[in-house]
Amino acid sequence: MPELPEVETIRRGLDQNIRGARIVRVHESGARLRGGSPRPLQELVGRTVQRVDRQAKFLLLGLDDGATLLLHLGMSGKVLLTTHDSPERVHTHVRLELDDGRRLEFVDPRRFGTVRLHPPGGHPPELSHYGIDALDPALDAAALERMLKGSRAPLKSFLLDQTKIAGLGNIYALEALWRAGLSPRRIAKNTPKGRIPLLLESIRGVLMESLANKGTSFNDYVDTLGDPGTNIGFLAVFQRTGMPCPRCATPVRRIVQTGRSSFYCPGCQR
DNA sequence: ATGATCTCCTGAGCGC
């Protein structure tokens, strides 16, 4: 589900709403989440959330003892702020009860997500191999060119590779390529040098605009307070097979690349 | 070392 704009929208909601809250109880469903946690989640009891950060598609809750609660939403994860009398949800796997009666629920039907408590000191190791954040100002055209030069993968796969640029997923990788007029099938190293600044601008553009719209909701993405994002109406190609390209009216085509759908305009993406 | 493929899960939507 969630790519950078959705995760950042959730981060902002959490940072506004749970900073300073103390965790008084932790309830776990017992269902296994990906990878487990280095420390038992019960150690969260008594901790206060000091701040909420984001790196790539991870949420990092900084706690008052220096520990970090790392959340990844996978394909179907949600983080919901609910009240003590909210109805039980089938797929709530972790529920943090806060000192003011509210609850923070990690809901994830497919269980591709992660909830990991990392002890104080050091950086969560799963983040160490991630590349530069797509919105990091240090990512400039020269840096992007260097990375593209080193890759024989199709541009679509290149943009999904979190070890290079972190934060893009299927939606925004494809929307950025449409905006830049580049085919998802083009080999990364063959991207014309002159188009690289446009590609970077396109990546930033789709992410920033979606962020302004609080993310893209299909069936089930909602932010912390349960509100869907409104970016779906701004998508040019994603899940729009057969519909006219907004730029040249050629019907959008769907292909499969490394097992996942790609949508693009064969008329104006080269 | 890079890139493609498989895998982990549940649920929605579709054709029959």
Added chain:
DNA sequence: TGCGCTCAGGAGATCA
């Protein structure tokens, strides 16, 4: 109504 199939915002492990 139900069955079987395909597909879904991700990414770690494995294999060539």
